[in-house]
Amino acid sequence: MILIKDSEFVRGDCPMTKEDIRALSIWKMDLNEDSKVLDVGAGTGSITVQASKIAHKGKVYSIERDIPAIETTKKNLEKFNCKNVILDEGSAVEILDKYIEEGLILDSIFIGGSEGDLEKIIEKSDKLLKNNGVIVMNFITLNNSYIGIEKVKQMGYKFDVSLVNISKNRGQSYMMISNNPIYIVKCIKGEK
Template sequence: MGHIKDRYFIRGEVPMTKDEVRAISIAKLHLRENSILVDVGAGTGSVGIEGSTYLTKGYVYGIEKNPKGCELIKENLKKFRINNYKLIEGIAPKDLDEIKNIGFDRMFIGGSSGSMEEIIDFFIEYSSDDSIFVINLIALETLTEVIDILKRKNLKDIEIVNISVSRSKKLGNYTMMMGENPIYIINGRK
């Protein structure tokens, strides 16, 4: 299936990684057909669900704490007929025991609920060698925190990309550009 436009996802009131940001984030994950992706703070499931379409022999474990988000993920999994995705209803990394020994090789962090360092520690301890992570951030304070954590943990090939997207909106005979929140996309390796 590949890339899925925003308008096809069932959204509700739960935050979703938008179209362009999702495309770049998935590209930075360098998914292989047999990758095992952990989607932390899965929201509506947009990253994990789209990612699962590239994994012909792989699997996605999405974790989400918000009950509304969990329901949206279930609805989106049905809508897109995804069968290589397991939803874990809980908080990372506390509720990730079942994936400690599966040798996952990719992690996307879209939300951390204040546990960013613990999630990164989980990635370091339980992911396979040469694993890749991608973190999406909005707040400058979180960016500063994450940079500090990544430096202390000696992760490799750290890259930070800032993306700002504007979309056209018709106003009468005119077209106006409406800006989305700028997003920081951080990626690196174990």
């Protein structure tokens, strides 16, 4: 798996899943070359782009509502020549409803942003996910990770939680500067 470095992405002012966290999250998504993938809360599009390159014979659906983030994602999709991506602009809950009506079935779903609708997004994602499919969720706050974990637990998913703390040196020094710790939650849908 070839991973794209943070420095290669167009950034803007929108949030981006940093390369170390992105590498772990993408790995936990169990992607194949023909996977159908969803990225909820695209931000800069770093997860979308990386998934597009791995699932190059598949399809990646990406949802974002913030206008500057949409523009940044579009620039990154163009820069990395991502031809297998559908970027939907607007509310995740409404777009997920559209996907459900269309009968879309997905292999993997990444939830990186929830607009305050985390439980609804998880419920709707469940309707789109194949049996034994994977949801990977990233959280900065303990509260949101707790809400997400409790929701998938109630729905009968198997899950594992990692708290990842990354520190990097500043310049040529040995001084380590820490990034925000991130909860990475991998959830596997069981057969019902």
